[in-house]
Amino acid sequence: MxxxxxxxxxxxxxxxxxxxxxxxxxxxxxxxxxxxxxxxxxxRRMGPVTEDAPAESGLPDETGDASLMPAIAPAVGVFHTCPAPDEAPFIQPGERVTAGQQIGLVEAMKMFTPVLCPVAGVLQEVLVADGQIVEYEQPVALVKVETAQGDPPGAARRNREQTP
Structure with a gap:
């Protein structure tokens, strides 16, 4: 250059x-x-996948909580929680998400790649601040996985506690 x-x-x-x-x-x-x-x-590491490689197999996140699944960055770049600076975030912690729903985006070289939710459930926590640089396959959010009945674990108990 x-x-x-x-x-x-x-x-x-x-x-x-x-x-x-x-x-x-x-x-x-x-x-x-x-x-x-x-x-x-x-x-590039060539050869078998080692235990330090990011999990793509649906394994639980690093906290050991099998009901939490990480949403990962699809590329290196800047993480954004909103579609545009003057718009509301894609989703807030505590809101329900569906598998494949966009929960953020990563910007690299003026190209935007969606961050998609891996499973249906409830967004537990966003791990990365808006505007923070992320690595490829870095966890950016945690999703509490829904049970077969469609409710996240413990939802029935919380609903009973909130009912007047």
């Missing part, structure tokens, strides 16, 4: 996110770039 303007952290993260998307599905196992004093080294 011939542009001498220093990059911001946001620009660098966005550029790295774009590189990662370009490398998906390729056979490239290692890439090293240097530009304007910034050095990026990307190395």
């Amino acid at each position: 011939t542009d001498s303007k220093p990059r911001s952290l946001h620009d660098t993260v966005s550029a790295v996110g774009g590189l990662l998307r370009l490398l998906q599905g390729s056979t490239v196992s290692s890439l090293h770039l240097e530009d304007q004093g910034v050095s990026v080294h990307i190395e």
Whole structure:
């Protein structure tokens, strides 16, 4: 590049996110770039999945609570809880969600990728602040999984407690 303007952290993260998307599905196992004093080294682990790899198998989150399922970032970028700065969040903690419902988005290089809820249930907690940079497959929210009857565990008890 011939542009001498220093990059911001946001620009660098966005550029790295774009590189990662370009490398998906390729056979490239290692890439090293240097530009304007910034050095990026990307190395893909080839071989069997290890226990430190993000879970995509429906396993419980790191808290050990089997009724909580993490929603994960689909890309590296900036996490947003709202569709636009002047609009309400996609969803608030305590609200019901359906499997596949959008609960946020990740912005990278002016491209927006939806963050989708993995299961039906109740949004327990948003783990990432609006505008925070997230990593690929980083948990961004926790969802309390619904039981077969359609209610999250403990919902009947809470409903009885709230009834006058």
